[in-house]
Amino acid sequence: MSGIEILQIWVAAFFTLAIFSFLYKDNPLFKFGEHVFAGLSAGYYIGLVWKSIILQQLWYPILAGEWLLVFPAMLGLLMFARLIPKISWVSRVSLAFVMGNTAGVFLISQLNGMILPQMQATMLPLVSPDGFGATLMALIIVVGVISTLIYFYFSKEHTGALGVTAKVGIWFIMVAFGAHFGYTVMARVSLLIGRVYFLYHDWLGSFYQIL
Amino acid sequence: MNIWDRLARLDRRWIYLLVALAVIFPLIVPTTFKIHITPEARQLYDAVEALPDSSVVMLTFDYYPSTLAETEPMSIAALHHLFRKDCRVVTVTTIPLGGPSIAERVTRAVAAEHGKVYGVDYVNLGFKYGYVAVLKGMGSSIEAIYPTDNSSVPLSELPMMRSIRNYGDISFIYIVSDNAIVDYWISIVNAEYATPIGIGVTAVSAPKYYAFISSGQVTGLLGGMKGAAEYERLVSKEAMAFKGMAMQSLVHLLIIALVIAGNIGFFAGRRAKKRTAA
Numbered sequence: 001m002s003g004i005e006i007l008q009i010w011v012a013a014f015f016t017l018a019i020f021s022f023l024y025k026d027n028p029l030f031k032f033g034e035h036v037f038a039g040l041s042a043g044y045y046i047g048l049v050w051k052s053i054i055l056q057q058l059w060y061p062i063l064a065g066e067w068l069l070v071f072p073a074m075l076g077l078l079m080f081a082r083l084i085p086k087i088s089w090v091s092r093v094s095l096a097f098v099m100g101n102t103a104g105v106f107l108i109s110q111l112n113g114m115i116l117p118q119m120q121a122t123m124l125p126l127v128s129p130d131g132f133g134a135t136l137m138a139l140i141i142v143v144g145v146i147s148t149l150i151y152f153y154f155s156k157e158h159t160g161a162l163g164v165t166a167k168v169g170i171w172f173i174m175v176a177f178g179a180h181f182g183y184t185v186m187a188r189v190s191l192l193i194g195r196v197y198f199l200y201h202d203w204l205g206s207f208y209q210i211l
Numbered sequence: 212m213n214i215w216d217r218l219a220r221l222d223r224r225w226i227y228l229l230v231a232l233a234v235i236f237p238l239i240v241p242t243t244f245k246i247h248i249t250p251e252a253r254q255l256y257d258a259v260e261a262l263p264d265s266s267v268v269m270l271t272f273d274y275y276p277s278t279l280a281e282t283e284p285m286s287i288a289a290l291h292h293l294f295r296k297d298c299r300v301v302t303v304t305t306i307p308l309g310g311p312s313i314a315e316r317v318t319r320a321v322a323a324e325h326g327k328v329y330g331v332d333y334v335n336l337g338f339k340y341g342y343v344a345v346l347k348g349m350g351s352s353i354e355a356i357y358p359t360d361n362s363s364v365p366l367s368e369l370p371m372m373r374s375i376r377n378y379g380d381i382s383f384i385y386i387v388s389d390n391a392i393v394d395y396w397i398s399i400v401n402a403e404y405a406t407p408i409g410i411g412v413t414a415v416s417a418p419k420y421y422a423f424i425s426s427g428q429v430t431g432l433l434g435g436m437k438g439a440a441e442y443e444r445l446v447s448k449e450a451m452a453f454k455g456m457a458m459q460s461l462v463h464l465l466i467i468a469l470v471i472a473g474n475i476g477f478f479a480g481r482r483a484k485k486r487t488a489a
Contacts, residue, residue, distance in 0.1 A: 121427070186463070189459055193280055196458070202236075
């Protein structure tokens with residue numbers, strides 16, 4: 001392990017401990033870590049946009065003769081008109097382009113790639129030839145989808161059969177929330193494990209290198 | 212004040228301390244927990260296993276450094292599996308903050324273990340801004356979107372990339388992600404170009420993607436550190452995620468105990484209040 005690698009590990013360990021110190025109480029060390037992270041991220045993004053968009057995707061291609069890129073560049077510049085109140089309306093041209101383009105792309109991809117395949121996967125034969133287990137699963141999916149959709153149907157008061165079905169829907173929603181919450185706890189614990197593993201193996205390990 | 216009242220008023224920092232101890236204990240006293248392989252992880256493993264040798268696989272590094280504990284072990288295990296099968300690997304990322312450097316570091320380290328050569332057996336395309344345009348554009352021409360690789364080497368100078376033009380030349384896309392970019396890989400790439408997709412995601416987003424398994428849009432799913440540990444097990448490369456499962460399990464047991472204790476305390480307190488009121 002080289003000297004620079006050890007230094008990197010120590011910097012990472014210092015900021016990990018600085019952020020963890022908030023668990024005891026808010027303190028200047030935590031604030032310092034938080035502000036350094038926010039500043040570094042902002043600086044990194046500015047550098048990234050400058051290099052990977054302005055230079056690589058716009059300036060260099062224009063210099064190489066791709067003159068058509070001048071038009072998207074102009075649309076981008078129009079966005080800055082928002083800073084001048086008198087001509088701020090000009091920025092709507094660029095926004096209209098972005099909104100139209102995004103709507104066109106996403107309308108097709110969402111319909112084709114999300115809504116229709118997911119609907120198709122819900123239209124299951126209630127009696128499956130694969131046995132009782134598959135039939136039960138199909139029933140759970142169909143009942144779950146219908147009752148959850150009915151819970152979100154607000155044009156009629158949830159009474160009678162509609163009310164009972166909506167209540168079944170709530171149970172399905174609660175189960176889904178429970179699964180999501182359980183997984184979220186697992187995810188957060190994993191992140192903690194990652195940092196503790198780093199401190200134990202890499203940071204404490206670097207002591208042996210130094211000694 | 213009885214024990215339940217004390218528990219209800221317990222300073223939360225004691226709970227943090229208990230969680231910290233549960234995480235640190237397995238590091239000091241090596242502990243292992245049995246890992247059950249889920250059908251979704253097995254499905255992903257089998258899908259890669261079924262690929263003909265020297266197939267081209269696209270592996271994505273769509274994650275930020277903050278979720279490395281969950282996602283990096285998936286990438287490492289996936290690369291071991293792919294290189295062992297002599298697959299040619301193209302890595303990409305839609306994440307600017309850390310994505311390209313993580314891909315570079317992880318891929319080069321695993322490739323060196325398998326004796327793979329850059330440009331012949333694997334290529335790191337890096338990051339390009341505008342994920343929708345990037346995902347759609349690679350369907351027509353990868354070189355039009357990425358004229359150069361992550362180190363600014365023109366793709367035409369990389370022998371492996373001469374025969375890989377678009378998704379049509381890619382047999383499988385292995386996505387490792389910590390965000391909703393997976394939705395676009397499914398709705399744009401899988402739906403429009405029919406390229407099979409397998410995913411490894413953080414535990415937070417895993418429940419959402421089970422629906423895509425049953426609809427057949429996704430071939431296999433790894434969820435969080437547990438999914439990573441399963442894949443490490445499947446490829447016989449047990450590493451960080453596998454070791455982390457002991458800590459994960461201990462913390463889960465602790466949380467379950469605390470939830471039970473909290474609920475008992477709540478009901479006991481309510482009963483005591485009713486008695487006092489009567």
